[in-house]
Structures are given as C-alpha cells and as structure tokens.
Amino acid sequence: MNRDDAHRLYDEHGPALLAYACALLRDPSAAEDVLHQVFLNVIRGRAAVAQDVKPYLFRAVRNTALNHIRGQAREVELADGGVWLESPDGSTETALALQSALKTLPDEQREVMVLKIWGELTFEEAASVIGISPNTAASRYRYGLAKLKEIWQ
Amino acid sequence: MTMKSGPEEFEFRLKQFRPRRPATIPDERLQRLRGPIWVAVAAAIAAVMLIATWMKTPSSDQPPVDTTTLTTLALERPDEFDAALARISRASLPDVTQPGGALHQLAKF
Numbered sequence: 001m002n003r004d005d006a007h008r009l010y011d012e013h014g015p016a017l018l019a020y021a022c023a024l025l026r027d028p029s030a031a032e033d034v035l036h037q038v039f040l041n042v043i044r045g046r047a048a049v050a051q052d053v054k055p056y057l058f059r060a061v062r063n064t065a066l067n068h069i070r071g072q073a074r075e076v077e078l079a080d081g082g083v084w085l086e087s088p089d090g091s092t093e094t095a096l097a098l099q100s101a102l103k104t105l106p107d108e109q110r111e112v113m114v115l116k117i118w119g120e121l122t123f124e125e126a127a128s129v130i131g132i133s134p135n136t137a138a139s140r141y142r143y144g145l146a147k148l149k150e151i152w153q
Numbered sequence: 154m155t156m157k158s159g160p161e162e163f164e165f166r167l168k169q170f171r172p173r174r175p176a177t178i179p180d181e182r183l184q185r186l187r188g189p190i191w192v193a194v195a196a197a198i199a200a201v202m203l204i205a206t207w208m209k210t211p212s213s214d215q216p217p218v219d220t221t222t223l224t225t226l227a228l229e230r231p232d233e234f235d236a237a238l239a240r241i242s243r244a245s246l247p248d249v250t251q252p253g254g255a256l257h258q259l260a261k262f
Contacts, residue, residue, distance in 0.1 A: 010178055019172030032175050039178050088169040098170060117164065118172045142160070149163045 006043045013054060016119045017061050019084055023114040024065040026103060028082040034064045058119060058129045085118075101152040109144030112137050 014035065021031035038060045041047040050056040087094040102110055108130075115126040116137075127137040226234035249255040 007178070010175075014175045015172040018175040022172075035175055036178055043178070084173055085170045086173050088171075095170065098167075117167050118170075145160055145163065148167075149160070153163075 001042055001045070001049050003043050006039055009042075009053065009057065010039050013057055017057055019118040020058055020111075020114050021061050021065050022084040023102065023110050024062065024107075025068065028084045030068060031065070031084070034061060034068055038064050052125075054119075055121065055125045055129050058115060058121065058125075062129060098152060101148055104151055105144050105147055109140045109147065112140040113144045113148070116141050 017038075018028075018031055018035050021034045022028050025031045025034065038047070038057065041060075042049060047060060083092055083095050083099070085095045085099055087098070102113070105113070111130065112126055115121045115129060116123070119126070121129065123134045123137045123141070126141075127134040130137065223234065223237065226237055247254070251257075
C-alpha cells in the first residue's frame with residue numbers, strides 16, 4: 001500500500017478508529033499515538049493490509065492499544081483526558097457527559113458499542129475484530145445500549 | 154421521516170455524535186530519520202570533543218617524519234640525520250629517564 005492510499009484510508013476511517021482507540025485506552029492522547037503507530041506501520045510496509053481493510057484497521061488498532069496497555073507498568077486511572085466525540089449541537093459538555101457515561105460501561109460492552117455505532121461495523125465485522133461470535137457481539141451491544149440509555153438519560 | 158422508538162431512537166441519537174478527527178499522521182520520513190539524526194548528532198559531538206582534545210595537546214617541534222627526507226639527510230648530512238632521529242624519538246617515545254620511568258623501574262632489579 002502506498003503513502004497516498006494510507007492517507008486516504010486515514011482520512012476516511014481515522015475518526016472512527018480514534019474513537020475506538022479512545023474506548024479501549026480512555027486516553028485520547030495515547031489513542032492518537034496508537035493510531036499513528038498503526039498508520040506509520042502501514043505506510044512503511046511493515047503491516048500487510050488484508051483485503052477487508054476496515055475490520056483489519058480496527059483489529060490493528062485493537063492489538064496496538066492492547067500492547068500499549070501491557071507496556072504500562074500499571075494502568076493509571078485516567079481523568080477525562082479530552083473530547084473525542086463531537087456533540088451535534090457543538091456542546092463540549094454534552095460530549096463529555098456521553099463520554100463519561102460510556103466510561104461506566106464494562107469494557108467489552110463499550111468496545112462493541114463504539115465499533116457498531118461510530119465504527120459502523122456489522123456485528124460480524126465487530127465480532128471478527130474482537131475475536132468473539134457475532135451473537136456475543138450483538139448481545140454485548142444490546143446490554144451496553146440499554147445500560148447507557150439508563151445512565152445517560 | 155419515520156418515527157423511531159426505544160433502542161433504535163437512542164441509537165440514532167448516539168449516531169448524531171461524531172468522533173473527532175485525529176491529528177495528521179506525523180511525517181514518516183522524519184520519523185524514519187529520527188535514528189540517523191541521533192547518530193549524526195552523537196558523531197558530531199564526538200568529533201568536536203576529539204578536535205578539542207587535539208587542540209589542547211601541547212605542540213612540539215615538528216620533526217621530519219617522512220622517509221624520503223630522512224633518507225636524504227642520512228645520505229647527505231649524517232649529523233642532521235642523527236639530530237632529526239633524536240627529535241623524533243623525543244617527540245614520539247615516552248621519556249624513560251623521568252622519575253618512576255622505565256629505566257628507574259628496571260634499575261630496581
């Protein structure tokens with residue numbers, strides 16, 4: 001994959017991939033570093049991009065983010081490090097409120113929710129990214145959605 | 154416009170939020186150069202230190218060191234040849250006569 005193709009993919013999927021990395025790491029700054037690392041590897045040809053590009057990129061972000069977490073001696077509980085979602089009315093407060101609500105969800109539910117809603121992946125694709133069955137992904141999504149609705153509204 | 158209810162409506166509301174755009178990818182060529190830049194900086198520092206050390210070394214009379222000059226001197230002016238060899242040895246060999254030098258150490262045996 002050449003440099004222009006990689007940049008095109010970054011423009012197209014960058015925001016959703018960043019949201020996913022934020023959901024995994026809960027630190028927008030570290031999430032952006034992870035995203036850059038993934039794309040630099042793609043540009044340098046260190047990563048063989050699969051046919052199915054979109055799920056591949058989400059999987060690469062997941063693996064890099066998990067490596068990042070493992071690399072930390074001890075995961076520090078992070079405060080709200082920044083806004084990674086933009087509210088339709090442009091309100092930072094609303095965006096932060098949703099982010100806080102998302103943070104209260106169990107990791108596995110939050111992960112599927114971000115993949116499905118902002119990554120726009122199907123349950124099959126989300127399941128392949130995480131390495132679970134599509135039924136499990138759908139179930140986590142439903143539970144997460146219900147819980148988020150309860151917390152946020 | 155169709156009316157949505159329950160989870161679908163909530164899902165729709167969530168989708169109205171958009172993930173923010175990440176910063177541009179750092180220039181991969183600069184990233185690639187990061188290693189060699191550090192090597193170059195380290196080499197430059199080492200060179201500067203070497204030059205500084207060399208400049209601090211006290212200068213001595215520059216004896217004739219090339220073999221052609223020495224051969225000419227040996228054939229034509231043997232006295233000057235001896236003097237040149239003495240200068241070279243003073244400049245390039247350790248002073249064995251100084252206190253604690255090799256001769257003093259050997260004299261103990």
